[in-house]
Amino acid sequence: MALQAIKYSRGELRILDQTKLPHQEQYDSLRSSNDAWHAIKNMRVRGAPAIAIVAALALAVELEIIQADGKLSEIAEEIKLFVYEKLDYLVTSRPTAVNLADAAGKLKKLVDGAAAGKEATGEKVKDAYILAAEEMLVDDVRDNENIGRHGAEWIIRNCDGGGMKTRILTHCNTGSLATAGYGTALGVIRSLHANGSLELAFCTETRPYNQGSRLTAYELVHDDIPAVLITDSMAAALLQQENIAAVVVGADRVAANGDTANKIGTYALSILARHHGAKFLVAAPRTTIDLGTASGKDIIIEMRPGEEVGRVRGPRDCGGGEVDPDCWETVSIAPKGIKIWNPSFDVTPAELIDGIVTEVGVVEKGSDGSFHLNI
Numbered sequence: 001m002a003l004q005a006i007k008y009s010r011g012e013l014r015i016l017d018q019t020k021l022p023h024q025e026q027y028d029s030l031r032s033s034n035d036a037w038h039a040i041k042n043m044r045v046r047g048a049p050a051i052a053i054v055a056a057l058a059l060a061v062e063l064e065i066i067q068a069d070g071k072l073s074e075i076a077e078e079i080k081l082f083v084y085e086k087l088d089y090l091v092t093s094r095p096t097a098v099n100l101a102d103a104a105g106k107l108k109k110l111v112d113g114a115a116a117g118k119e120a121t122g123e124k125v126k127d128a129y130i131l132a133a134e135e136m137l138v139d140d141v142r143d144n145e146n147i148g149r150h151g152a153e154w155i156i157r158n159c160d161g162g163g164m165k166t167r168i169l170t171h172c173n174t175g176s177l178a179t180a181g182y183g184t185a186l187g188v189i190r191s192l193h194a195n196g197s198l199e200l201a202f203c204t205e206t207r208p209y210n211q212g213s214r215l216t217a218y219e220l221v222h223d224d225i226p227a228v229l230i231t232d233s234m235a236a237a238l239l240q241q242e243n244i245a246a247v248v249v250g251a252d253r254v255a256a257n258g259d260t261a262n263k264i265g266t267y268a269l270s271i272l273a274r275h276h277g278a279k280f281l282v283a284a285p286r287t288t289i290d291l292g293t294a295s296g297k298d299i300i301i302e303m304r305p306g307e308e309v310g311r312v313r314g315p316r317d318c319g320g321g322e323v324d325p326d327c328w329e330t331v332s333i334a335p336k337g338i339k340i341w342n343p344s345f346d347v348t349p350a351e352l353i354d355g356i357v358t359e360v361g362v363v364e365k366g367s368d369g370s371f372h373l374n375i
């Protein structure tokens, strides 16, 4: 059974609380855009594609509940403006990942068209919105499977030992827990594994939120994919000592020139990959490409609370690898009074990226040395 960050049926949305993983699988119901905003902000759901999908579906559920309560306006314009207001609010939950803003723009355009019709009613605008939001869930899984296939084929064609068993390093979490399913960079690893071309996947723990040790390792173990967990600080020694074919990462926003914002630590890995002759791939659907942002210097980087660095939270360790899931503790690992810098993302320059893996193929730099991303 594939892991699902998002469980949805018409009128009901549940998310897997990722702050409880890998020790507890707990689903929380979201019944409004306000519920979604807080779940995204406190990272109970995270991952650029998943954030956009959960936000869109939470508003769909909110509209269904309003109608069930007999409070849905029959005036198309009123429902359109309601959707506009809620989407603008949801976009403020996390600023760096572009998928949410991209989805909001598309959904606003859709309801604008639905409300313009002569026969338009509030219910028709609501129904049009809900169908579009539900399509995002289906489209994302299909796109990720295509990303996985294109990325695996590229690695086999272009990496040393391609066609043999490859060793891949990945960062953060870009799998079923960051998307509607299958994943982007982790989708490439899944595809390599499925066609027998993966020897070993290495995943970084990805401090401070530990998406790698808590989420990616969880997915790799769940899918029985051969994998090794390393700390972020081990990446250089790994690339120096092991034959890593490629570093494959996700993205939160790809600027028009190919500069890519992704989880903090990605930029360092791109330098290490170049120095050690490993390929460096960014895997992301086209909804992560932002042609309206010229380059990486224009990307807003989300700053998160210092507590995420200074504290670690988890269930009590009972010894022998067993934990008490009902007894969670927070442990301070930094002195009181120390200032903490906690940018959630960094920007990898296009020059250090060998390819951008999308659902329609892998984009490489042209003869002019630039990425052309209007695909």
Ligand SMILES: CSC[C@H]1O[C@H](OP(=O)(O)O)[C@H](O)[C@@H]1O
Binding pocket: 046, 047, 048, 049, 171, 172, 173, 174, 175, 178, 179, 184, 185, 211, 249, 250, 251, 252, 262, 263, 264, 344
């Ligand atoms: C396919 S997920 C893309 C991206 O999102 C993650 O960030 P976060 O866990 O803070 O939402 C990470 O940067 C992934 O690479």
